[in-house]
Amino acid sequence: MPKNEEQNQELRDARKEQILQAALIVFARRGMAATKISDIAKEAGLSHGLVYHYFDSKDEIFSMLVKKAANSSIEIIQKAIEHMGTPLEKLKWMTEQILNNLIDTEHTFLFLIMIQASTSDAIPNEVKEFLTKDNALSPVDATLPMIVAGQEEGEIISANPVTLAVTYFAFIQGLAINKIQWPECPIPDANMLMKIFTKE
Template sequence: MPRDENKNLEIRDARKEQILSAAAKVFARRGMVAAKISDIAKEAQLSHGLVYHYFESKEQIFVTLVKKASDKSIEVVNEANQYNGTPIQKLTWMTETILRSIATGEGIYLYLIMIQASTSDAVPAEVRDVLMGDNANSPVFATIPIIIEGQNEGEIVKEDPVKLAVTYYAFIQGLAINKIQWKECPLPEAKLIMNVFQTKQEVTK
């Protein structure tokens, strides 16, 4: 591929990321319904027309962000599965990674986008397809095998694995909401969250 074409692709990708990053902040503050392309353009410090050059509509931007958020969540779970440790150590590593992304602001807006996508009736149908489609693409369902493995090894409490996974992500989403509303909000250590899921025997070790 010619160098100029490579450079053009780099610029194109960087510009799209700039728009997506700005849009995540706008959607988090205003919601998908109230947000406008002009708001996103202003946040990205780009012209209204340039945003439309890369995306057809705010709905397309929102769908792209939901897919990105889902992919990043699954990526963290997959990395946790590859982590060399016991199930509870895998969950602890995953929790530390997620809390770090919330603390630095890197992942906070994507978590809020996922909450909006899950709770708003106004989201595009394509978003619901992403969230309700293949369970393999759901962070909740991707985490369940780690939980079951931990239960089999006596590390994690014997409760419904689905309910435990849902509870886990409720903690994460709640912390993301608190952090964006209150920037100085102190985040708990991963161990504090793990105490909810560990057996008494593991907690007292």
């Protein structure tokens, strides 16, 4: 690729990322239904037309953010599965990573985007299809093998593993929402969360 073309591509990529970052903030604060392209353009400090130059619609932008959030969640769970240690140690390591990420605004907003995608009727059809397709692995499904293995080794309490996984992510989502509403919200350490699941 010639140098100028390479530079142009870098500029296009940077501009798209700028728009996505702005959209993340606006969607997190206003929700999918209430957000307009003009709101995203204003947050990004760009013209309305320039946003449309890079994206066809707010639906396309929202879909890209949902995919980014979903991939980020699954990636951290897969890293935890590959991490050294017992199932409980893997779960604790994953919890530490997630809680540390909540200190970072972008990760917190991505959690909120996923909550919106899972609960709002206003989300684009593309997002609904992405979240319900057969090969889409939810964080709950991806975490189940660790929980079941921990139960088999006597580390994790004997309860329905799906219920435990749902409870785990409900805690995480609740903390993410609190962090957005109250930026100084204290985040518990992983040990506090692990006590709920650890067999005495």
